[in-house]
Amino acid sequence: xxxxxxxxxxxxxxxxxxxxxxxxxxxxxxxxxxxxxxxxxxxxxxxxxxxxxxxxxxxxxxxxxxxxxxxxxxxxxxxxxxxxxxxxxxxxxxxxxxxxxxxxxxxxxxxxxxxxxxxxxxxxxxxxxxxxxxxxxxxxxxxxxxxxxxxxxxxxxxxxxxxxxxxxxxxxxxxxxxxxxxxxxxxxxxxxxxxxxxxxxxxxxxxxxxxxxxxxxxxxxxxxxxxxxxxxxxxxxxxxxxxxxxxxxxxxxxxxxxxxxxxxxxxxxxxxxxxxxxxxxxxxxxxxxxxxxxxxxxxxxxxxxxxxxxxxxxxxxxxxxxxxxxxxxxxxxxxxxxxxxxxxxxxxxxxxxxxxxxxxxxxxxxxxxxxxxxxxx
Ligand SMILES: Cc1cc2nc3c(=O)[nH]c(=O)nc-3n(C[C@H](O)[C@H](O)[C@H](O)COP(=O)(O)O)c2cc1C
Numbered sequence: 001x002x003x004x005x006x007x008x009x010x011x012x013x014x015x016x017x018x019x020x021x022x023x024x025x026x027x028x029x030x031x032x033x034x035x036x037x038x039x040x041x042x043x044x045x046x047x048x049x050x051x052x053x054x055x056x057x058x059x060x061x062x063x064x065x066x067x068x069x070x071x072x073x074x075x076x077x078x079x080x081x082x083x084x085x086x087x088x089x090x091x092x093x094x095x096x097x098x099x100x101x102x103x104x105x106x107x108x109x110x111x112x113x114x115x116x117x118x119x120x121x122x123x124x125x126x127x128x129x130x131x132x133x134x135x136x137x138x139x140x141x142x143x144x145x146x147x148x149x150x151x152x153x154x155x156x157x158x159x160x161x162x163x164x165x166x167x168x169x170x171x172x173x174x175x176x177x178x179x180x181x182x183x184x185x186x187x188x189x190x191x192x193x194x195x196x197x198x199x200x201x202x203x204x205x206x207x208x209x210x211x212x213x214x215x216x217x218x219x220x221x222x223x224x225x226x227x228x229x230x231x232x233x234x235x236x237x238x239x240x241x242x243x244x245x246x247x248x249x250x251x252x253x254x255x256x257x258x259x260x261x262x263x264x265x266x267x268x269x270x271x272x273x274x275x276x277x278x279x280x281x282x283x284x285x286x287x288x289x290x291x292x293x294x295x296x297x298x299x300x301x302x303x304x305x306x307x308x309x310x311x312x313x314x315x316x317x318x319x320x321x322x323x324x325x326x327x328x329x330x331x332x333x334x335x336x337x338x339x340x341x342x343x344x345x346x347x348x349x350x351x352x353x354x355x356x357x358x359x360x361x362x363x364x365x366x367x368x369x370x371x372x373x374x375x376x377x
Contacts, residue, residue: 012204015134017067017106018228018259018347022377025337025370026347028068028105029355030263032057033094035077035087038265038351040294040318042082043285045354049087051097057355058098062105064363065376069098070210070349073110073141075148078297080290092124099132107132108210110139114162115152118169119195122176126201134202137228139210142166142218145297160217165189170209170225177206210261222258223250228347229258233324236339243344261347262340265320267327268361275327279319282353286318294321320351330365337366338373 013019018026031037035049047053058069071094077086091109098107109128111121121138129136142162143149149156157165168187175183176197184193201207211222212230222229223246231246233239243260250256267282269275291314319325326336340348352358370376 013134013208016203016208017104017135018137018208020067020377023065023067023375025341025345025375026067026259026261027376028066028070028347028349029057029061029359030070030349030351031072032069032355033071033089033091034074034085036082036084037353037355038320038323039282039353040078040080040082040084040287040291040321041282041285041353042287043281043353046356047352047354049089051089053356054089054094055098055101057359058102058105058107060356060359062102064359064367066105067347068106068108068137068349070108070137070139071095071110073112073139074145075112075115075151076145078290078293080287080293082287082290084287084290084294092128095136096128096131099128099135102132102135104135106135106137106208108137108139110141112141112143112148113166113169114143114149114154114157118172118190119176119192119197121169122173122197125173125207126177126197126199129201129203129207130199136201136203137208137210139212140166140170140225141212147297159215163213163217163221166221167225174206177201219246220249220253222246223256224254226258228261230261230263231345232322233262233340233343233345236336236343239340239345240343247344259346260344261349262345263323263349263351264326264336264340265323265351266333266358266362267319267325267353268330268333268358268366270329270365272328272332275329278353279325279327282319283315286314288314288318291317291321298322319353323351330369333362333366334369334373337370338375341375 032054071091074085074088077083095107095109146156168189182194182196208227210228211226213219213222267275267279326333
């Protein structure tokens, strides 16, 4: 029997913002739990990692009607003057806290598969799903930053094996979320005995799974398991074809229909000149040592950043570390977002150098244009 379609799975999740048909293009924020967010730069900003500030941003996003907040899972920084991302809130407890102070927006945790035991993950996720009344999502990352994994006394696995670990991990987590009876697994990577977890999550059949695997193994994992899959859209001209190919693969191979999301680093101002000035300020304040460290780690340790690295400049890393920069006036930003939606993207996570000001300006100037275009209610 074929696996159920992700759209069928949406039944027990129809209350979720990401399945709200009124908003054709879902929107959320990314990286508001880590120091410097997506900007490897000391340029002036109101952004900081404090509970007060991250909570304010989540509530601001919720009040604007955005659909998700997605954190970064990070255990150490990348050095340089900023020690970029060196401060980070643990994502499960961050999501729990935000779940309590928001109403509609989905709160995600980003979980490093190799360092969180599946029984712990299943229970933490179920707990946040209850706190949020069924608004929790789990973004799964396999880990590519070796020094981070070495902190735990583990060694890095071969790239594709990380995704095989992920398969087994998620198999156990899903069973804990959905099965009534205790079960045992004696797998290649995990063995659990009489495993059980109560209460079950509120979402049926289980909380939304997100994944951003980009390599062939990562993309296949995403097609097989994710309800929301990320595709990095570098070149708008070829995006539609790549997105369609991913969707067809997911359907043909697994009879699944995940939503496809992408990311944007937004530098928006009332005039193009002002937007360029803002970008220039981020580049001028760039922490080049941290950017170089990050590029080096990515080059060595991830299986699929090669293409990005080949074209990337330090500047491109400083401004969003590889996320496409959406630069310009509200009209220009709107056009880019419409372009993504036309290419088959259902949602976009947004990064800003200054999230608070960026979100405010986005809410005042871009959201009305997206409403006019029929992409937002
Ligand atoms: C939106 C998004 C969020 C991600 N979050 C994290 C994260 O929090 N921690 C992490 O180590 N990697 C993160 N990644 C990296 C991916 O999980 C993945 O490793 C990367 O896209 C490379 O793909 P590959 O693992 O198939 O080589 C993220 C990527 C994207 C696009």
